[in-house]
Amino acid sequence: KQALKDKAKGKNKGQQVFVIDFDGDIKASAVKHLREEISTLISTANEGDEVVVRLESPGGLVHGYGLAAAQLARLKDAGLKLTVCVDKVAASGGYMMACVADNIVAAPFAVIGSIGVVSQLPNFHKWLKNHDVDYEMFTAGDYKRTVTVFGENDAKDRAKYQAELEQTHELFKHFVNRYRSVLDLDKVATGEHWYGEDALHLNLVDKLQTSDSYLLELMANNEV
Template sequence: MEFLTEYGLFLAKVITFVIAAVVIVSIIISATHKERSDDEDDGELQVFKLNEKYRKLRESVQAKLMTDQERKNWTKAKKKEHKAEKKAGKAKKEEAGAVKEAPGRIYVLDFDGDIKASDVDPLRRAISAVLSVAEPGKDEVVIRLESGGGLVHSYGLAAAQLDRIRSKGIHLTACVDKVAASGGYMMACVADRIIASPFAVLGSIGVVAQLPNFHRLLKKHNVDFEVLTAGEHKRTMTVFGENTDKGRQKFLEDLDDTHGLFKDYVSERRPDLNIAAVATGDIWFGKRALEVNLIDEIKTSDEYIIEACDRADVVSVSFQRKRTLPEKLGLATSTALEHTVWKVLSAFRNQKIQ
């Protein structure tokens, strides 16, 4: 027992030391990160051809379906084919006279939005990179968009980033596989063409605000809460103070004004849309959204991009920000926690089934 006690104390000291070291290192790295200027490069632009990705995927499946001898013959034939293609391409470039104009490129961007539209900064950088090389009237940008909406000003900025593409005369296509609602649809409507999967959620052209109020609880316990403002409408609704009918009316007027701006924004970019019929805050699934002209075509992003690979070079462009050590530790912790929760829920479900 004495040995176990000493061992337990030793183990506790080691764990305490490790935790303290991790905390100290995290604080140091976090402080260093905060000292970086905004102009300092804290990430990298990643660019790769999707044509090559899908070609390798197709050839991998083909190879798995062959016998060893068939695979050897097929590999030799492919090498000869690639060599002949390179030689033919080089010969065409060396030909005198006008060379046939190359087809336009298709640039694929991704946006996965949360309530704060946190992905807007990587999107902004990726768009800036694409606009520096894309040719108006020739190239195309495809945005794979997933978002249920969020803060008005955050998604207003995200939509404005997509407006930059159209203002340069570059065709913009929005692909929605799961959801583009509220602020997500504000972004999608910027596109020249919106494509969605059969059961993607679209619409929710409305504005919502909700907050709890603890005034009666505080009053019950004789706790005063004062809100001091300069300006009649500086604070219309509060969480702890007493809300008045006048304040509520002003708050509703602000919501209506924001809704009006939202409707005007969508109407300008999709003039054929009956905005009065769809700006009710309702949502539509893919096929129903097509019927009310919220989208232009039913198709998954995979279908669209694979088809695009047959007619042009398709390039994925993304900006990957470097994560700090605290962020990496937080991500690892949340991933482990999520995995544990799902494992427990799955075990419970299996037990119920049995």
């Protein structure tokens, strides 16, 4: 009993470590809870304490994951150390969040990267035309709509839409470079993804380890 008390006493001498989970869907719906958790942490944690985010996400909508990444940045702005642990996947918007961290810890076969932008949609124009169905769309502004699901898309529509995707990709790369300047963006911002060991060689992550192992290490000398 005395040994356990001494061990517990030793833990209290270390820093506090807070653990939160983010399980991301295509809309980054979990950001609703994430922002509340982060506000609570900022108001209660001490400067220098560590926050470990166990992150799992294949990515999704740009604005949703942009907000989620900005929420994580609040932790660093408040003087807290941020570690992101990835056991399975942090790709696209998921990696946008992860790259904010001071340290990224990934399991050996976690899927990492996918710094790119994708958009796809069906087009029913030919089917409607073959069935004598007219489709009309009215807009104000040259580019209120570009490509469309039901109308006929021309080269100008496609070029504008592609330009918008390229612009989003450039913003993504700029964001990643801001928080993880060690990356060679020419190599990693191709939309490809890598498994943990290769991601480590490319500096996409800092360490290969499961979140369980990392947290157990912290528990030895800190209050988790």
